[in-house]
Amino acid sequence: MNDSLQRFLFENAPVRGELVHLDATWRAVLERHAYPAPLRDVLGELMAAAALLSATLKYEGSLILQVQGNGPVRLLVVECTSDQTMRATAKWDQSASLPTGFRELVGEGRFVITIAPTDLAQTYQGVVDLFGDRVSAVLEHYMSTSEQLETRLWLASDAERATGMLLQRVPGRGKDDDGWNRAVILAETVKRDELLQLDAREMIRRLFHEEDIRLFEPRIVSFRCSCSRDRVINMLRMLGREEVQGILQERGTVEVGCEFCNRQYAFDPVDAEQIFVADVVTPAPSTRH
Numbered sequence: 039m040n041d042s043l044q045r046f047l048f049e050n051a052p053v054r055g056e057l058v059h060l061d062a063t064w065r066a067v068l069e070r071h072a073y074p075a076p077l078r079d080v081l082g083e084l085m086a087a088a089a090l091l092s093a094t095l096k097y098e099g100s101l102i103l104q105v106q107g108n109g110p111v112r113l114l115v116v117e118c119t120s121d122q123t124m125r126a127t128a129k130w131d132q133s134a135s136l137p138t139g140f141r142e143l144v145g146e147g148r149f150v151i152t153i154a155p156t157d158l159a160q161t162y163q164g165v166v167d168l169f170g171d172r173v174s175a176v177l178e179h180y181m182s183t184s185e186q187l188e189t190r191l192w193l194a195s196d197a198e199r200a201t202g203m204l205l206q207r208v209p210g211r212g213k214d215d216d217g218w219n220r221a222v223i224l225a226e227t228v229k230r231d232e233l234l235q236l237d238a239r240e241m242i243r244r245l246f247h248e249e250d251i252r253l254f255e256p257r258i259v260s261f262r263c264s265c266s267r268d269r270v271i272n273m274l275r276m277l278g279r280e281e282v283q284g285i286l287q288e289r290g291t292v293e294v295g296c297e298f299c300n301r302q303y304a305f306d307p308v309d310a311e312q313i314f315v316a317d318v319v320t321p322a323p324s325t326r327h
């Protein structure tokens with residue numbers, strides 16, 4: 039089964055849907071960090087949710103979902119580009135053994151959604167308090183309060199895959215007033231194992247076999263990290279020559295690791311000098327403390 043997003047539409051009801059299935063994309067995340075199982079499963083659910091959401095929003099660039107909490111898991115981050123490339127990471131207290139359950143892991147906090155357009159136009163950011171005790175509840179709450187779109191999500195994740203289904207009410211479409219309620223009731227019967235095991239067509243056939251459903255061409259989803267040596271160089275430039283020299287004196291090299299893909303970027307004193315060559319032309323301001 040390929041990693042894909044499958045869009046579908048109820049022909050006679052105001053309902054559209056998306057199904058996502060992440061195998062290799064999800065395993066690429068897991069290969070790079072050893073996430074404890076309870077954390078792994080909520081991060082997988084957030085990854086599936088980000089893919090589903092990316093399919094319903096119009097943007098060119100990056101969609102970034104963040105769960106920021108005060109529990110043993112302080113941060114979950116998932117990024118999905120408009121080309122459906124994805125990456126994810128988490129920050130957690132590695133000295134503690136983690137509890138099970140989304141709210142037990144993240145505690146109180148907020149959910150932040152950022153849309154960063156490729157053309158560097160205005161970044162959009164929406165923030166809501168964490169709501170409910172599941173990743174799906176947080177997303178549903180955000181969609182109803184910030185986007186005014188009635189949306190339901192069903193998410194599942196394990197060591198092999200991250201999957202999910204989204205239903206969204208489409209205002210003004212179709213004459214079947216009961217269609218939305220009916221679709222949700224049918225979708226509520228989905229089991230975790232079905233989400234994890236069934237491909238999109240089989241899932242739709244099983245859940246909505248009495249409905250008239252239009253299927254769209256599936257879109258491929260894949261793992262890709264957008265980090266690069268150039269980006270790290272820019273970051274070191276912003277950090278400043280003095281700071282970088284300080285690290286070099288202390289450790290001999292400057293090493294920067296990407297939190298998403300774990301790739302390590304190392305700079306020896308010669309490399310580090312190259313970074314600041316441009317400074318010779320534009321002298322740094324002579325601030326003294």
Ligand SMILES: [Zn+2]
Pocket residue numbers: 263264265266296297298299300301
């Ligand atoms: Zn990276």
